[in-house]
Each structure stands twice: as structure tokens, then as C-alpha cells.
Amino acid sequence: MSLARTFKVENRLAKIARSPGGKSIDEAVRGAEQRIESVRDQCVSALSTKADQLSALASGDRGAGAAETMEGLYNISNAIFGVAGVYELDALAEAACSLCDLLHGFRNGEPVNWSAVDVHVDGIRLLATGRSEGAVSVLAGLRQVRARFVPTDQ
């Protein structure tokens, strides 16, 4: 006999959201966009701090504690990817995502190539400063490195 139980629950979100008042969807979306824009400076300036943390962590334990180092690097580059994407810092978001791809593979048993990690960390630090010159060549280099380790379908 199956131990699964299926039942309906009250949709409290719908009950509240459909109560009189509120905003039109257009107004709500516009309001959200404006509020997100209002914290741009604070969030973007924190990106270079995150890039520095990434760099400090990358120069840490690569021996017995390598798994922990890689997990920390993955978490920080993932956070950079999340914020950079919101503020359309596309080059930085792509570099951070590329590092996540690499680390994801290395954490899943592929032999770790620290040079590939290092070149990504350096690229991310450069892009996080906000300087746009050289961004194209940095990204081109990172794409080549990524292509050596990550299958093209990812």
C-alpha cells in the first residue's frame, strides 16, 4: 500500500493578493525596478570587495583543504554572478559564471587545474574594478580556458 497522501491546502497568498487595493502589475514591476536601481551603487561597489575575497581565498589551502577552498570560491563567484547579472555587468557575470562552471567540474571529480582557477580570479578582479578597457580580451581568454575543461553542452 502506498504511504503517499495527497491533499489540497488553502492558497493564503492568493487570498491576500486578491484583496482590494494594491498596485497594477505594471506599477508593481516598475516600482521593483526603481527600488533595485536605488541600491545599485552599494551592490556594485561590494563586487570589488567580493573579488578581493575571492583572490584571498584562492591563495589559501590547495592541499588537504582544497575541497573547502573550492567550495568557498564557488560560493563567492556565484554571489558575484548573481549581483553582476542584475546590474547588467555582463562581462563580469560571464567571468564569474565561467569560474562556477570550472569549479563545478573540479568539485565533481575532475582533476583540479589551479592555473585555470587563477586566471579566472585575476580576470574577475580586473572586471570588478569597473574598467571596461581590456574586458573583451579578458573574456576571450577565459572562454578559451573554460573550453578546455567544460564540455560545450554546459
Place this chain on the structure above:
Amino acid sequence: MSDVPFRRQERVNLSTAEVLIVGGDADGVEILAQMFAGFGVHTPRRCTAGSEAMTVVGERELNLLVVDSQLADTDGYDFITWLRRCGSPNAWAPAILVTGHTTSSQIFRGRDAGASFVVRKPVPPLVMMQRIIWLMSDPRAFVTSPGYCGPDRRIRSIGPPVGMKGRRHDDLSVEVGVAKTPNLEQDEIDALFQPKAIAR
């Protein structure tokens, strides 16, 4: 997911909604909190650690949880798995899992943890609003079983595979059999909607 059509002039009142935002990166949480404040949520609650969020779940009735896959002390998948089995009425609250770097295995993991939705960053406000509108009319039942707790993972109900008997008592095949009685004529159908007094 089937798209829920909505008009941009449709109104949504989230001013009294209790929304909990959980994420390991303070800036990521700030961005989501600003988004929900812009939607009209009076005070979106924020936590960076899963343990802190567990306390909030035990203390107040929540209408929506937005959980990042990466938390300060655990991950969003484990938090949602815990949420669905915590025994609080909040166990059935809709939970949107937000992921950064996303592989297909992470999407399946989020679904199997009991997330109502998995949304990839960056999340534009319109996409988040679409998910909220969909959740407002979410027809899915909840399932509890030894291996899974959460919304029914079958978004579309298309019945069991052809030629197979369903595992659930209410499963119906998509194949329609041959009628066993003749079709009713229209006047017979109309008569069913217009009952007449019968002399005894």
C-alpha cells in the same frame, strides 16, 4: 509550467503579505528585498542563515518564501526539504528557489526538495511577478510521502502513459473508450436542466 495569462493592469495587493527572503549573500538578499518592497510588500523579512530562517518559520505565518540556493550555514535545498517536513502551517507555503550558477541536476534537486518553482538569476521583476501570479492560481495538491514532501511535481495532468494502469486511484487514461450508451439528444439534455413536476 503553463503560462498564466495576465493583464498588466490586473491588480495585486501584496501590502499585507508576509514574505521571507533567505539568501547567503547580503547583497543578493538586499536586491530581492527591494524587489518585493517595490511590489508593495510592506516589510519583506530577510535572513542570511538557514537557522535564522527556521526560527522565523516557527514564529509567524508566511505567505511566500524566496530562498537562494546558497545560504550562510546550509543550502537552500536542505532548507526547503526541512520546511516541507517542519510540521508548521508554513510547510505548505509557496517557496521559490532562486539559483545562480545552475545545472540541470540543481533544478531536479530543487524540485525534489519541494520547491514550488526554481528561478535562475538574474531574476527580472517581471519574471518574479509572473511566478507569483502563477502561484496565486496554483492548482497543484500537496503530496507527503516517505521520499517527498511538497507540491505535486506533475505540473500537467495528462494521465498515465498509454497502455499503462495509473498508480493512483484517480488516474484516468488519456485514451477515451467507446461509449457504452447512446448519445442523448439535445432535447433530452435540455429536459435534465428543466425538471418538471410529476403527478403521483
